Amino acid sequence: MTPQLDLPVAEYLNRDIKAIITEFPAVADILGRYDIGCVSCGLGTCLFKDVVAIHDLSAEEEAALMAGIAGILYPGRDVVIPATARQDRPKTVGTRYSPPLQKLVDEHGLIKRWVAIIPEFIENLDIATEAGRQEIRQGIDFIRSFADKYHHAKEEAILFKYFDESLDIIKIMCADHENARARVREMLAALERQDRETIATHLKAYRDLLTEHIKKEDEVLYRWMDRNLSTSQVGKLFAAFSEKDGEFGGAPKNYEDFIIHLEKKYKIMEVSK
């Protein structure tokens, strides 16, 4: 059957890939050749223009994929679908991550900025005033909400599910998360009884824990995971992370604002990501 749609290229690029597949089922076959499983992906929230970037194809693969899809969307016409801006980037090797793991590395960037603030934060713990206690509460909330409920939960509930969770490296990461949760509980209890020293002790331990934890994830775990995830899984991960981001709305930005506020207050330069 001849497809009824014949939109400008830019309109196709901004449509959900699943809508395009529904209209042009042969597109799924082309995507399947590159192990891009949009048909089997339950989410299907990605725009066509994002699909190539998310799945980390080489320039050659991308050009061939786009030519194949152009042949389906515009049969018998000489239409070229433009390459993404990422075309000249090599596939995931060496120093870079796949797009979903890069998201997690970027989140580590904000946690590392908080970790860099902790020594000054400890120096200035003001347990005696309500304003001081409020700032301590906000610091603990950053750990509990941004670092744990937002970031660690993405790892545990989504990313780690793609691997054998009985592997030591994953068990160690989960144990670190539990360790951080225990320290949050201790800090909240200490805040209740206005115990400055205990809060300082756990903040210092959290700083040491997360410094090592993030290093292990950035330098070892994520790289190994990237080498073992299929192209299709990378796409599914990206979609699942995007859905999780949607649930949190503007909250991550509020936590970044809190970190910026502390960096200005303590005149701390933003640490590199």
Ligand SMILES: [Fe+2]
């Ligand atoms: Fe982690």
Ligand SMILES: [Fe+2]
């Ligand atoms: Fe992490």
